[in-house]
Amino acid sequence: MNILLVGIMLVFIGVMPSWAQGDPAAVPWNQLSPGEQQLLQRFSDSWDQLPPRKQQRLRKGAQQWGTMTPEERQEAKQRFKQWRALPPEQQQQMRERFQQFRQLPLEQRESVRNARRWFRSLPPEQRKELREKFQTMSPEERRAYRRELRRQYGGNGGNQAPEGTSSR
Structure with missing residues (x-):
């Protein structure tokens, strides 16, 4: 009976x-x-040899792809092409930033998403100007500029210019 109990415990622990x-x-x-x-x-x-988590990630990606418009698919292809052109060090840095983003509280993640939406809604030449301006600013100047953008564009509204605009 003890052998059976040990066997059950080993199965349970495994x-x-x-x-x-x-x-x-x-x-x-x-x-x-x-x-x-x-x-x-x-x-x-090789599907059956893939870890279940990878299978799930691939399935989720396939499902998302299926719901995209042709324009969204083209944009995704372009981003992937840009990703593959990055040096491995920069890819790793971006992975780490994404992990940091995923660990932010929901409210902060939404703020970063709003910043990205706002930034992407700008004309390309204005985005370029902002990037160049941010590159020449000190961290203190960047914070002050972001505060000014938030004040100017309505604080918590969907078109606000939140914290994330400085990452470009």
Whole structure:
């Protein structure tokens, strides 16, 4: 009876880390929708060997791609092309910044998103001017300038110029 109890405990201990991490279950290739299979075709031979978390990330990306407009898809392709052209060090730096962003409180993440929306709504020449201006400013001047932009564009409104404008 003790051997059975030890065996059950070992099985439980072996399974417990995956429960604690909330690992998603692997999804067999044949259970993907035809659209997912088409978008993820390059992974078809190795799909079953991929970790479940990677499968889920790929599926989520395929689902997002399916909901994009042609313009959004073109923009995403362009961003990916720019990403691949970056040196590995800069890619790593961007990954780290993204991790920092994901750890921000929801309110701050939304503020950064609003800043990005506002910045991207500007004409290209104005964005270029702002980037050049920020590059020549000290951190204190940047903070003061961001405060002025927030005051000028309405504080917490959707078109505000929040903190994130200095990262470019």
